[in-house]
Amino acid sequence: MSAQENKENMRRVLEEAFGQGKVEIIDEVLDPDFVCFDPNSESGEIRGADTIKGEIEYFHNAVPDLTYTVEDQVAEDDKVVSRYTVSGTHQGEFFGIAGTGNRIEMTGINIDRFDENGKLVEEWPEYDLLGAMKQLGAMADSETLKAKNVDSADETRTFDNGKIDIVSIDEVTAGRFTLEPGWRWSENIKPIVGTDSCQILHTGYVISGRMHLVHEDGSEQDIGPGDVYIIRPGHDAWIVGEETYVGVDFSSETEHYAQKE
DSSP states (O other): OOHHHHHHHHHIIIIIIIHHOOTHHHHHHEEEEEEEOOTTSSSSOEEOHHHHHHHHHHHHHHOTTOEEEEEEEEEETTEEEEEEEEEEEOOSOBTTBOOOOOEEEEEEEEEEEEOTTSOEEEEEEEEOHHHHHHHTTSSOOOOSOOOOOGGGOSEEEEETTEEEEEEEETTEEEEEEEEOTTOBHHHHTHHHHOOSSBOOOEEEEEEESEEEEEETTSOEEEEOTTOEEEEOSSEEEEEESSSOEEEEEOOTTGGGTTOOO
């Protein structure tokens, strides 16, 4: 068989057998002992032409309007490289996921080897199964960058003389404190939480205003603009002066601030 004939047979396997469900093409083109070295299979191999016909039936039960479109092909000697796009609507069980009605599109590249009789004997595929599973909602999108604006907080918790705007991204919680002159923990928060002192661990940064802190061990300190702080549980605090205090807390305990125990 010529390289051109091998390309055409590979196109038929993808577009007609896999895409249109014409399994008779598998009998015509594949060697009975065909091996697909599929990185997404449990064993890494799919063996036998009959097994491939079962795979096609499975795919069409999951995606009845399945189509394969060959975008490009290159052939040399006994090998054919095919770049293709798979698309369709998810209607049935697919890798353990019940039909969602979602439209999916997946790209792939195959390297296929034909023997001297023109039979397809080996295949090495690479395809974007992860992308397809994301389209089905099976796994979270692994974004490398995420952001939220505290002006559109997930929650704003108000109390006398102040508020905290809370945002969470995955395992990270941030809280922006806005505390007016006259705010004092023992007067404005203690009645809410019912403890003798603040039991929250605070780590963060002061944007504006000043705060005075007194710890149960008797130590005292002021924090103000530009200060990065760690404040251990067991303290009282109040605003100093007439400027509104604004600070951002990054402690995992921030989301529990000013909540009843």
